[in-house]
Amino acid sequence: MSDHVELSNLTKIYPTPKGEAVIVKDFNLRIKKGEFVTLIGHSGCGKSTVLSMLAGLSEISDGSIILAARELDGAGPDRGVVFQSPSLLPWLTAFENVMLGVNQVFYTADKTERREIVEYYLTVVGLGDAMHKRPAELSQGMRQRVGIARAFALKPKMLLLDEPFGMLDTLTRYELQQVLIELWRKNKITALMVTHDVDEALFLSDRIVCMTDGPAAEVGEIMDVHFPRPRERKTVFEHPDYYKLREQLIEFLEVRAHRKHPTATPTPPAGPSAGAAAVSPVETVST
C-alpha cells in the first residue's frame, strides 16, 4: 500500500526576542492509508504542534506535508479534527453543529440526504435521543461525542485527534474510545492521534510513535501494535503482550524521552511471543 500521508523533515521554529526557538526539528513520518498512528510524548514536547501543522492551523517553517498526493496548504475539510475541548458553537444544537460542516462539504446533495448524514453519525456515537440539545444541556462526554460525529460526518481523508479524551474521566474515556474505534473501523479513515495516555495509545493504534522531549523534538521510537482487530477492551487487556508493551511505553516516557539523542539501542523485549507484537529498534532521525 502506498503512503497516504508523508511528513518530510517537518520543522517548526518560532521567532523569539532571544533568537529562534526550534520546537520540532526534522520530523519524518509516513502513514499508510487506513492506518491509525498515535504520537505519544510529554506535555510540551511538540506533538500537538505536529498535529496543528497537519491540520493547517499552524504554519510550516520547513519541510513539507503531502496528503493523498497533494501538498498541504492551509486548513480544509479534507482533514477532520477532534480537539481536546469539543469546541462546539453554544447557540447551535448538536444537530446544527454537525450540519454546519455537512452543508459546506455536501452542498451538491439534497436536504434529505444531508439530514440523513447528520442523523446517522449522531446516532452511531450514541446521541440518538439528544441530537437536538444545545451543548450546555450535554455532559462533557456527550459533547465530545458530538465532536467525533462532526469530524466523521465530513468523510475526511484524514482524521486528526488532539488528546480527544484528555478532559474526561477514565471510565467515560474507555467508553468513547470504543465509540471511536468502531467508527474508524467502519469508515477506514487514516488517523493520527496525539495523547499521553498509554492505555489509550495501545488500545487504538496500529503504530505508536514516541517523541523525545522538546525543544527540537523528534521521533524517538516506533512501536508496532499487533492486537487483532476488531478490538474489544477485554480481549486487549487479556492479550499476553499488553502489559509488556505498556511497561515499555511508560519506561520510554519516564527515562528515554528525556535523552536528547538516543545512541544505544534499548534491549528489546525478551522473546517477542507468538509474533503478536514486537518493537522495532530505535529509529533515530539524525539531525
Next chain:
Amino acid sequence: MAYLELNNVSKHFGGAPVLKDINLSVEKGEFVAIVGFSGAGKTTLISLIAGLLKPGHGSLTLNDLEITGPGPDRGIVFQNYSLLPWLTVFENILLAVEAVNPNWSAAKRTEHVEKYIAMVNLTPARNKLPSELSGGMRQRVSVARALAMDPQILLLDEPLSALDALTRATLQDEISRIWSENKKTVLMITNDPDEGILLADRIIPLTAGPGATLGPEITIDIPRPRDRKAINHDARFKKIRRELIAFMLDSKSERHTSVTKKLILPDIEPEDLERPPRIFSGRPKPKRAGEIKEETVAI
C-alpha cells in the same frame, strides 16, 4: 458488627431511584474505594454517609450509632476543595479545630494545626489564601483540615478528579503515606480504577445509574507500600484491573435498552472545496460511490 454499616440503603429524588439496595460494611482501619461512572450516584452515596442527605430506605450506622446528620466524627474531602476564600491555610484548618475542640487552649490548637500543615507539606504556604495556591495545594489543605478534626472515618469524594495526572500521582502517594501513618478508616470514591487499586484494601464497583447499586467487591491483596511503577509487573494488579474495568463497562452497556433504529447513510462523496466544479447547465449532482447503506443500530 462492622464499623461503618449500610443496610439496604436507597435514595431517590422524586422519580427513579438514584441508589438502590446499597449494602456496605467497612471495618475499622480499612481503606475502601468505590469506583463508579460520573453521574452514577457516587456523591449521593457519600452525602448519605456524611449525613448531608437522608436515605429513602434502609439504615446507616457508624460505630453502632445511627447516622442522623452531619458531625465531626466524619471528615470529608470534597472534589472542589470547599475552602473559605478569605481565610489563610492556617485559619481554614484552625476553624475546623476550634469547632471540634472548643475547650482547648490557643497554644494547643495552634500546635495541632501546625502539625497537620506539616503532614501535608504546606508549612511554607501556611499564611497564603486559597486563591494563591494551586489546585493540588488547595486539596492538601482540604485533606489537612479533614484530618485535623481527628474524625473516626475519612470520606474522600473524588478528591483528585480536578487535578492533572502528575499532581494526582503525587497526592495519591501522599494519601497513601498519611493513611499508613494514621491508620484511619477511609472510604474513598473515585472514577479512576487505577487510583482505587493503588490505594485501597478493597475496591467495590458502583454500577451505572439510574438505580445504581454496589457490585461484587474485589480484595486487593497487593502488599504495601505499593509502587506505582512496580505494580505494573504484578500479576494480581493486572487481574484486578481487568476484572474491574470489564465489570464497569458491562454494567454500563446493560443500561442501553435494545431499541433498534434503522439508519440510512447516503453514500455520497464530499466535494472538493478548493476546486469548484465546472459550471454545467443546471444544478451539480453529488458524486456517488455506491449504493445507499442501511444499518440498524441499538441505542
